[in-house]
Amino acid sequence: MSRETSAAAAGPAGGPDPARQSRRRTGSLLGRLRGPDTVDALPNRYRLQVRTGLLDETLKLATYSAVTHLIIALAVTYFFWGSASHTYLLGLLAVVAALITATTYTTWLYWRAYAGTASERSVRWGCRISAGLAFALGLAWATMPVVLFTPCSSEERLLVVAIVAGLISDAYVVGPLLSVSYLFAVPVIVGSFVGLARSGEPIALSIGFLLAVYAVFVVTSVRRMSRLSCQRILDRVRVEDQSETIGLLLNAFEANASDWLWETDETGQFQHVSTRMADVLARPVETLQHARFQALLAGRREAPIEADQSVDLLERLRGGTPFHQLLIAIDTPAGRRWLRLSGKPFLDQGGRFAGFRGVGSDMTEARRTEAHIAFLATRDPMTGLSNRVMFHAVASEACAAAVAQGPAPVVSLLYLDLDGFKTVNDSIGHAAGDALLGQVGDRLRALLPADAQAFRLGGDEFAILQRGRDAAAAQALAEAIIGALREPYLIDGVRAEIGVSIGIACAPADATDPEDLLRKADLALYSAKEAGKGRWRDFDSGLEVRVQRRRELDEAMRQALADGEMTLHYQPLVSLQDGHVVGCEALLRWTRPGLGPVSPAELIPIAEGTGFVVTIGRWALRRACTEALTWPASLRVAVNISSVHFRRPDFFADVAAVLAETGLAANRLEIEITESIFLANTPHVLDNLRSLRALGVRIALDDFGTGYSSLSYLTQFPVDKIKIDRAFVRDLSSRPECLTVIAAIMVIARDLGIDVTVEGVETEQQAELLRLRRCDSAQGFLYSPARPPGEIPGLIERIRIACAPRTAAPAEQTVRAVA
Numbered sequence: 001m002s003r004e005t006s007a008a009a010a011g012p013a014g015g016p017d018p019a020r021q022s023r024r025r026t027g028s029l030l031g032r033l034r035g036p037d038t039v040d041a042l043p044n045r046y047r048l049q050v051r052t053g054l055l056d057e058t059l060k061l062a063t064y065s066a067v068t069h070l071i072i073a074l075a076v077t078y079f080f081w082g083s084a085s086h087t088y089l090l091g092l093l094a095v096v097a098a099l100i101t102a103t104t105y106t107t108w109l110y111w112r113a114y115a116g117t118a119s120e121r122s123v124r125w126g127c128r129i130s131a132g133l134a135f136a137l138g139l140a141w142a143t144m145p146v147v148l149f150t151p152c153s154s155e156e157r158l159l160v161v162a163i164v165a166g167l168i169s170d171a172y173v174v175g176p177l178l179s180v181s182y183l184f185a186v187p188v189i190v191g192s193f194v195g196l197a198r199s200g201e202p203i204a205l206s207i208g209f210l211l212a213v214y215a216v217f218v219v220t221s222v223r224r225m226s227r228l229s230c231q232r233i234l235d236r237v238r239v240e241d242q243s244e245t246i247g248l249l250l251n252a253f254e255a256n257a258s259d260w261l262w263e264t265d266e267t268g269q270f271q272h273v274s275t276r277m278a279d280v281l282a283r284p285v286e287t288l289q290h291a292r293f294q295a296l297l298a299g300r301r302e303a304p305i306e307a308d309q310s311v312d313l314l315e316r317l318r319g320g321t322p323f324h325q326l327l328i329a330i331d332t333p334a335g336r337r338w339l340r341l342s343g344k345p346f347l348d349q350g351g352r353f354a355g356f357r358g359v360g361s362d363m364t365e366a367r368r369t370e371a372h373i374a375f376l377a378t379r380d381p382m383t384g385l386s387n388r389v390m391f392h393a394v395a396s397e398a399c400a401a402a403v404a405q406g407p408a409p410v411v412s413l414l415y416l417d418l419d420g421f422k423t424v425n426d427s428i429g430h431a432a433g434d435a436l437l438g439q440v441g442d443r444l445r446a447l448l449p450a451d452a453q454a455f456r457l458g459g460d461e462f463a464i465l466q467r468g469r470d471a472a473a474a475q476a477l478a479e480a481i482i483g484a485l486r487e488p489y490l491i492d493g494v495r496a497e498i499g500v501s502i503g504i505a506c507a508p509a510d511a512t513d514p515e516d517l518l519r520k521a522d523l524a525l526y527s528a529k530e531a532g533k534g535r536w537r538d539f540d541s542g543l544e545v546r547v548q549r550r551r552e553l554d555e556a557m558r559q560a561l562a563d564g565e566m567t568l569h570y571q572p573l574v575s576l577q578d579g580h581v582v583g584c585e586a587l588l589r590w591t592r593p594g595l596g597p598v599s600p601a602e603l604i605p606i607a608e609g610t611g612f613v614v615t616i617g618r619w620a621l622r623r624a625c626t627e628a629l630t631w632p633a634s635l636r637v638a639v640n641i642s643s644v645h646f647r648r649p650d651f652f653a654d655v656a657a658v659l660a661e662t663g664l665a666a667n668r669l670e671i672e673i674t675e676s677i678f679l680a681n682t683p684h685v686l687d688n689l690r691s692l693r694a695l696g697v698r699i700a701l702d703d704f705g706t707g708y709s710s711l712s713y714l715t716q717f718p719v720d721k722i723k724i725d726r727a728f729v730r731d732l733s734s735r736p737e738c739l740t741v742i743a744a745i746m747v748i749a750r751d752l753g754i755d756v757t758v759e760g761v762e763t764e765q766q767a768e769l770l771r772l773r774r775c776d777s778a779q780g781f782l783y784s785p786a787r788p789p790g791e792i793p794g795l796i797e798r799i800r801i802a803c804a805p806r807t808a809a810p811a812e813q814t815v816r817a818v819a
Contacts, residue, residue, distance in 0.1 A: 046237055048120050053233035054226075055126050057176040059107050062130075065173045066100040069137065072163060073097065076144065079159060084148055095140045103133050127177060134174060135183040141167050142191025149195035161207065164192045168215060171222045178226035182219070189215045259362075262343070265355040268292045268317060280362045282334040293317060296330050313341065320345045320353050327363065338363040380456040382434055383441030391455040391463055395514035398465055402507040411467050411507040412474035415521035416481065418460035419499035419533045432491045436498070439491075443484050452477065463518070471506055471538065478502045478536035486534065501528040502536035510539050523547060550606050553598065557590070557612060561619060566590045568623050569786035572799055573638070573757055573779045576771040579803025581796045583636035583670065585779065586624040587786045588616070608644050617645040618654055625662040625669060627789045632796070638670040638700060643677040649684045652691040659695075666696035670721070674702050678717060686717065693718045700757070704745070714752055722749060726760020726780070732769055743773050750774075 073096040077089045106129055114122045149160050171185040192211055196204040260280075263272035273288045281288065281296070297310050309326040316323040322344035330337050343358025378390040386394070395413070402411040418440065425433035437460070444454045444462065452466040464481075466474055485500045503525025511517035520539045528537040560566055570584035590598045607613035621639055628637035645651060659666055671692060677685055689699060700721040701714075714722070724745060728738045742758070749756045758770050761780035770778055783799050 049237045054176045134180040138184040138187035142187040145192045145195030176229040282332040338367045386455045414464040415503040416462040421460040499534040505539040571786040585638040613642040625664040640672045670698040672700045672702045721755040723757045729760045
């Protein structure tokens with residue numbers, strides 16, 4: 001751009017050009033008004049046709065709408081002549097009549113000038129003129145409720161409301177062009193609200209509310225109708241376009257056929273053989289010129305397969321009936337070829353049968369492609385094994401055959417799940433995981449006997465179907481697979497090790513259909529994993545009982561918590577130095593009416609699997625803190641929290657909310673967790689630990705000494721107490737090494753400033769041994785089992801009296817001898 005041009009565009013004194021800014025604002029406004037009708041997302045070849053269709057539909061209804069508006073204007077003039085300004089009524093009638101005349105005239109001009117030949121410019125101006133006329137008409141009608149509603153009588157106001165409602169509904173008539181609908185309806189709606197506001201009467205508020213609901217409904221439904229109109233027109237345009245394309249293709253085929261034409265005489269001998277046909281059949285034209293279909297088909301070296309329609313072709317040739325798209329296989333010197341043939345008989349001038357004429361296509365490559373696709377559709381590309389689709393087909397056929405043959409377990413299903421595959425996949429990479437699955441597939445193929453077939457069901461799950469063998473053969477195969485798959489793998493120079501767990505089910509003994517067979521093998525697989533992985537398990541009916549029991553408890557526990565069937569009992573923690581109760585651990589109890597108690601060891605895993613343990617944890621926190629308020633202020637309450645709950649980012653908020661709600665001091669609450677919380681090491685774990693410690697809540701590490709028991713947890717994560725598992729206490733007097741382990745833990749705990757509680761203390765001798773090792777506190781049946789909350793105050797006093805210092809020299813000498 002030249003300097004002069006830039007200066008001119010900038011306007012006087014280098015500032016912005018007001019005229020250009022005005023044009024820009026006007027264009028932006030028009031763009032926003034046309035926004036609902038834009039079809040920019042459509043392909044270029046459809047935009048003009050769709051906009052033309054929308055405009056055509058709108059204009060077709062414009063004449064009827066114009067007549068309606070004129071009638072309404074006359075009616076308003078007539079009904080309100082005696083109560084409203086004559087000047088206003090005549091002015092409204094004149095404006096409406098003028099706009100109606102303009103609308104009718106412009107519509108007539110459009111149809112006359114552009115009927116069937118509308119251009120983009122004419123459609124654009126047609127939409128603009130329609131929008132302008134609609135807006136002007138909407139403004140004219142918007143004055144009616146403003147002027148007439150306030151001074152009118154009650155009956156006349158009802159008439160105003162009815163007319164306004166009818167006018168707003170006129171948006172449906174011009175709905176195909178949504179901008180036209182909005183530009184007409186919105187001014188009428190706004191004018192109605194202004195008229196109601198001017199009246200200042202209480203009833204106006206109710207009418208305004210109803211008007212708002214009606215207006216929202218009309219605006220929303222008109223928008224939807226406009227979209228449907230646009231989609232309908234687009235579908236029609238697309239169909240027309242596709243029809244035109246198909247016609248062009250058919251014309252091109254007739255002019256330049258990519259296939260070939262053939263013709264036979266009344267005896268069936270070829271009279272017309274194209275070069276392409278000779279190339280496909282790999283024979284000279286001269287050889288084929290007088291050959292017959294029967295001779296071509298008779299030369300096949302193999303029996304025709306199921307897809308071949310040669311028999312139907314020969315019957316139609318003999319009978320002189322037309323045929324269409326018959327698929328036949330013909331052996332040629334270049335191999336088997338697949339042909340698609342269509343033909344119909346023709347007659348000579350005397351009306352006698354003269355032979356067949358038709359078209360042929362070479363379908364050989366298409367058949368090969370279809371066969372390859374069909375093969376891939378039943379194969380897992382990563383392992384080369386059959387996939388889940390193929391499994392269901394084979395398993396269905398195998399189960400049906402097993403049922404027909406009798407009760408013997410003639411089909412065995414081995415359901416495999418790789419152990420440790422996720423660790424390899426996450427640590428080495430997904431590409432290495434894919435390569436590992438490929439090697440697993442290779443090893444399975446090498447192990448399979450002739451009567452077995454392997455499948456990859458997805459992820460790291462595989463299945464093996466073995467037919468005609470008893471359960472012992474399936475078990476032997478499972479042992480071989482476990483041994484083979486646990487051998488190390490070498491992937492891109494990296495050594496990887498995994499295992500496999502296997503569930504076995506047999507048909508028809510265990511199931512008679514593939515879904516049930518797979519489900520029962522899955523139950524057996526779950527049992528194998530539960531037993532420690534790297535092993536196999538047969539299905540037995542007890543597994544279904546366990547699953548049914550889990551499902552029953554899962555459904556019942558939610559209602560049980562709401563109905564108050566779950567309670568908390570408390571087991572005291574006693575100081576080994578002075579015999580005083582220092583706190584109580586809250587333990588969950590559930591007694592089902594008429595069915596008896598449910599063990600927490602059975603309840604908690606089910607709740608953790610469904611996530612309901614979070615709800616139980618929140619309830620237990622609130623109940624324990626509430627009941628602890630009735631105890632002496634020096635006693636703490638310990639609440640066990642599932643790792644599922646503790647890993648949640650909102651766990652700290654749950655604890656803080658309970659403390660604020662109940663008023664319990666934070667230092668009186670002790671949260672007991674297990675080492676499994678640290679295994680996932682999610683960021684929320686450390687955040688929750690630090691936040692709880694900062695609040696004053698104590699953290700206890702439960703079951704210490706079993707499981708993973710990494711001492712690094714004591715330095716990496718903030719804990720106030722460790723609880724030594726009862727397994728070390730049970731054999732305390734007979735196994736000195738248990739006492740040595742406890743002594744070592746005590747040394748570490750004292751240096752780190754961590755309290756130690758020992759669980760499972762049942763005898764005075766165990767308590768004295770632990771006291772001599774300076775353990776802080778103990779809990780167990782020596783003092784009391786878990787008791788209901790109402791018994792806790794009395795229990796505290798009884799323990800204090802029972803544990804008061806007393807002389808027992810012989811017992812103490814025995815204890816010191818063991819120590």
